[in-house]
Amino acid sequence: MSNDVLALADDKLMLGHTQSDWTGLGPILEEDIASSAMAQDDLSHATVLYEALGEDPDALAFGRAAADYRCCDLVTVPDELDWAMATVRRFICAHFATIVLEDLAKGEGDIPERASRLLIEQRLQTEHLDAWIRRLGRGGDDAKGRMQHAFDTLAPHAGMLFEAIDNRADRHARWCAAIASPIADAGLTMHTDLPDESVHGGRRGAHADHFVEQHAEMTQVWAEDPTAAW
Amino acid sequence: MSGAANPVQPLCPCEGEDPDKLAEFEQRITDGVHIEPGDWMPEAYRMGMLGMAEHHANSEIIGALPEGEWITRAPSLRRKLALTAKVQDEVGHGQMLYRVSQELGKSRDDMLRDLITGKTKYHNCFNYPAPTWGDIAMIQWLIDGAAIMNQKTLADGAYGPYVRTMNRINMEEAFHFKSGEDMVLTLMSGTRKQKKMTQEAFDRWWSVSLMFFGPHDKPDAEQRPAMRWRMKIERNDSLRQRFVNRFAPAAKDLGFTINVCEKDDRGFVTSVREDEQCVLDTDTGNWGFTDPDWNEFFRVIRGNGPCNAHRLDLRRFSYEQGRWVRNAIAKGGTTTPPAA
Amino acid sequence: MSKRRQQTYEFADELPTGKPDDTHWVVYTRKKRDGPARWAGYLDAVDVELAMQYAREHYGLDEACTGILIHPHDALHDCEYGIDPIEGGDATGDDGESWIVFTQRRRGMIHIEAGVVRAPDADTALARARAIHADGRITNIRVVRTADCTEVHPDDVPLWRDHDMTYKFARGYSKGVRSKWSNFRSDEDLERYRRGDIKEHF
Numbered sequence: 001m002s003n004d005v006l007a008l009a010d011d012k013l014m015l016g017h018t019q020s021d022w023t024g025l026g027p028i029l030e031e032d033i034a035s036s037a038m039a040q041d042d043l044s045h046a047t048v049l050y051e052a053l054g055e056d057p058d059a060l061a062f063g064r065a066a067a068d069y070r071c072c073d074l075v076t077v078p079d080e081l082d083w084a085m086a087t088v089r090r091f092i093c094a095h096f097a098t099i100v101l102e103d104l105a106k107g108e109g110d111i112p113e114r115a116s117r118l119l120i121e122q123r124l125q126t127e128h129l130d131a132w133i134r135r136l137g138r139g140g141d142d143a144k145g146r147m148q149h150a151f152d153t154l155a156p157h158a159g160m161l162f163e164a165i166d167n168r169a170d171r172h173a174r175w176c177a178a179i180a181s182p183i184a185d186a187g188l189t190m191h192t193d194l195p196d197e198s199v200h201g202g203r204r205g206a207h208a209d210h211f212v213e214q215h216a217e218m219t220q221v222w223a224e225d226p227t228a229a230w
Numbered sequence: 231m232s233g234a235a236n237p238v239q240p241l242c243p244c245e246g247e248d249p250d251k252l253a254e255f256e257q258r259i260t261d262g263v264h265i266e267p268g269d270w271m272p273e274a275y276r277m278g279m280l281g282m283a284e285h286h287a288n289s290e291i292i293g294a295l296p297e298g299e300w301i302t303r304a305p306s307l308r309r310k311l312a313l314t315a316k317v318q319d320e321v322g323h324g325q326m327l328y329r330v331s332q333e334l335g336k337s338r339d340d341m342l343r344d345l346i347t348g349k350t351k352y353h354n355c356f357n358y359p360a361p362t363w364g365d366i367a368m369i370q371w372l373i374d375g376a377a378i379m380n381q382k383t384l385a386d387g388a389y390g391p392y393v394r395t396m397n398r399i400n401m402e403e404a405f406h407f408k409s410g411e412d413m414v415l416t417l418m419s420g421t422r423k424q425k426k427m428t429q430e431a432f433d434r435w436w437s438v439s440l441m442f443f444g445p446h447d448k449p450d451a452e453q454r455p456a457m458r459w460r461m462k463i464e465r466n467d468s469l470r471q472r473f474v475n476r477f478a479p480a481a482k483d484l485g486f487t488i489n490v491c492e493k494d495d496r497g498f499v500t501s502v503r504e505d506e507q508c509v510l511d512t513d514t515g516n517w518g519f520t521d522p523d524w525n526e527f528f529r530v531i532r533g534n535g536p537c538n539a540h541r542l543d544l545r546r547f548s549y550e551q552g553r554w555v556r557n558a559i560a561k562g563g564t565t566t567p568p569a570a
Numbered sequence: 571m572s573k574r575r576q577q578t579y580e581f582a583d584e585l586p587t588g589k590p591d592d593t594h595w596v597v598y599t600r601k602k603r604d605g606p607a608r609w610a611g612y613l614d615a616v617d618v619e620l621a622m623q624y625a626r627e628h629y630g631l632d633e634a635c636t637g638i639l640i641h642p643h644d645a646l647h648d649c650e651y652g653i654d655p656i657e658g659g660d661a662t663g664d665d666g667e668s669w670i671v672f673t674q675r676r677r678g679m680i681h682i683e684a685g686v687v688r689a690p691d692a693d694t695a696l697a698r699a700r701a702i703h704a705d706g707r708i709t710n711i712r713v714v715r716t717a718d719c720t721e722v723h724p725d726d727v728p729l730w731r732d733h734d735m736t737y738k739f740a741r742g743y744s745k746g747v748r749s750k751w752s753n754f755r756s757d758e759d760l761e762r763y764r765r766g767d768i769k770e771h772f
């Protein structure tokens with residue numbers, strides 16, 4: 001179970017990292033603010049989950065070698081500077097996080113209490129993103145084309161959310177069910193198979209270059225002097 | 231952040247206005263009565279407030295960019311969260327201030343477009359680079375500190391909608407400043423390398439923060455519309471002096487050397503000498519300081535600062551990239567059926 | 571810095587055509603659960619669903635927000651703003667639909683929820699609200715048809731976050747700042763500085 005906690009925490013860290021970079025650049029001032037608030041939630045959730053593992057959150061967030069992170073590939077795939085990619089990525093990840101948190105909330109120890117608190121905020125995100133997928137999918141040909149492109153580009157990475165986590169087949173099925181209706185409502189499609197266990201990705205430390213680059217950027221200042229206070 | 235160097239007002243802009251109404255309006259301002267929606271106001275006042283709120287909003291929106299560059303590199307989770315929230319606040323300030331101008335007659339889209347094309351201006355200080363994490367500490371400590379001093383006076387202005395907005399914004403500015411002060415204190419309590427980085431950042435931002443309050447006032451500033459109509463409350467020079475009185479001794483106590491610097495075209499310091507004027511005058515209680523280079527100030531305002539082009543490019547990227555989203559949202563209400 | 575922020579962009583000479591403003595919304599928040607809704611700000615959005623999403627993520631995450639109320643700007647009816655407190659009047663009656671009443675204590679201040687009246691139209695609602703609320707201490711009355719107002723309560727939708735939010739408030743830094751200053755300044759100097767802080771609103 002702590003594998004799942006670390007995987008989810010690292011996903012949230014890197015998703016919060018990539019999404020918070022949009023702050024000040026979003027397409028509509030109001031949505032810029034809203035999506036930044038949710039990026040902050042993701043960073044805060046990562047902090048809560050790192051604490052749940054009994055470790056110093058900053059040491060985990062900044063002090064590990066790239067290969068020791070357990071986030072999936074999807075959270076750092078370049079978003080082509082496009083809001084469609086950014087939104088679809090968040091949508092896919094938010095539903096995955098909801099399912100993992102639902103399971104963690106039923107577990108043992110002090111994780112369930114934390115997980116159920118995070119779940120409440122996670123559902124705010126999924127609701128917001130479901131609505132945005134619908135709106136953008138229905139927002140005319142240009143928007144629809146961009147959204148479908150984003151789903152097509154990200155779909156191959158989405159399956160790797162389920163690499164090396166507990167109950168992967170069951171969770172994959174629940175996730176497919178959860179994302180199906182907003183995608184269909186939006187007039188869009190996405191198909192994701194569960195990849196074979198033999199395919200190694202970020203959850204087992206086999207990270208793509210884009211993660212390694214992001215990791216280097218994120219830890220750049222911290223790494224100048226890991227013992228210093230910042 | 232931000233909102234000084236208010237757009238210049240012509241001295242007597244009320245030709246053709248009804249003299250009785252104008253007298254009543256000016257009497258209200260003198261009596262400290264706020265102007266509220268629906269009140270008569272001279273056209274020059276409406277245009278002046280619109281321009282001032284628009285300039286202020288532009289500054290918030292562009293002000294989000296220099297610090298935004300460091301969100302991906304903030305060195306702890308708490309700093310990353312704080313910086314994101316701070317930049318997000320500035321976007322929120324821009325959104326609220328644009329609304330004040332919208333109500334006075336200009337659409338948000340027109341304001342964003344005029345900003346991108348350089349038809350309207352934003353605060354000069356955001357045309358300088360932030361090459362290190364130390365610059366982030368300096369922006370939040372010095373520039374947000376200067377902004378609070380300025381905005382606190384603006385909240386004593388006469389235009390009700392602007393005053394309400396300013397009061398709201400100032401609550402958030404207190405966080406920006408405290409977070410900056412915390413960063414500066416942390417870095418100046420830190421390693422030798424951290425202190426060096428922070429001193430270098432201080433050198434880049436000290437003169438910029440002196441310029442923040444705008445050029446020297448005209449002798450008759452109080453008679454000109456901006457101050458006569460209480461759009462602007464305090465003279466630039468008096469705000470600047472109050473700023474120095476507070477920040478010069480704080481900087482010295484923290485171990486900074488207050489330098490007079492020369493900079494290259496990229497905004498990087500090429501030479502420093504200690505500012506010998508920066509001492510306390512015990513008679514007046516004022517701290518001295520070397521006047522910033524006003525030629526540089528006007529050069530940067532005219533568009534030739536280190537980062538003007540880069541800031542506007544990124545803002546334009548945001549505007550153009552976001553256009554399909556705005557169009558889609560306008561079309562794609564939840565009742566719209568999915569396109570076949 | 572990220573690629574997005576580093577990139578050199580190529581643009582066409584002309585900007586694409588612009589668009590008119592979306593619907594303007596007025597936002598009020600409650601500080602206490604049973605307290606009045608107080609003006610917080612405004613935003614633009616195409617419809618009420620988005621407007622409420624935006625309001626929650628912006629104004630709902632300021633300190634101590636326990637409820638949000640929004641309405642389209644066009645739905646508000648303000649009486650004329652008084653220089654002096656406005657007169658009461660003696661309008662009575664309680665037929666018609668429900669209107670939420672907001673009052674302003676002084677010019678330059680915010681509107682705060684004061685109650686509800688029933689009336690068949692805005693003018694009647696203003697007159698009836700005046701009779702009840704103009705107590706010689708307010709300069710403006712605003713009425714908004716209750717049906718034009720949308721509200722969320724934290725029982726239905728969580729507003730405030732449950733995890734540590736002190737990173738976005740000044741008080742999250744005050745203690746640390748004070749203790750770090752003590753390495754640089756004497757207690758006495760620090761106290762003087764703190765008083766300056768309050769005076770300058772830092």
Ligand SMILES: [Fe+2]
Pocket residue numbers: 231232290319320323399403
């Ligand atoms: Fe601001």
Ligand SMILES: [Fe+2]
Pocket residue numbers: 231232320374377403406
């Ligand atoms: Fe600020």
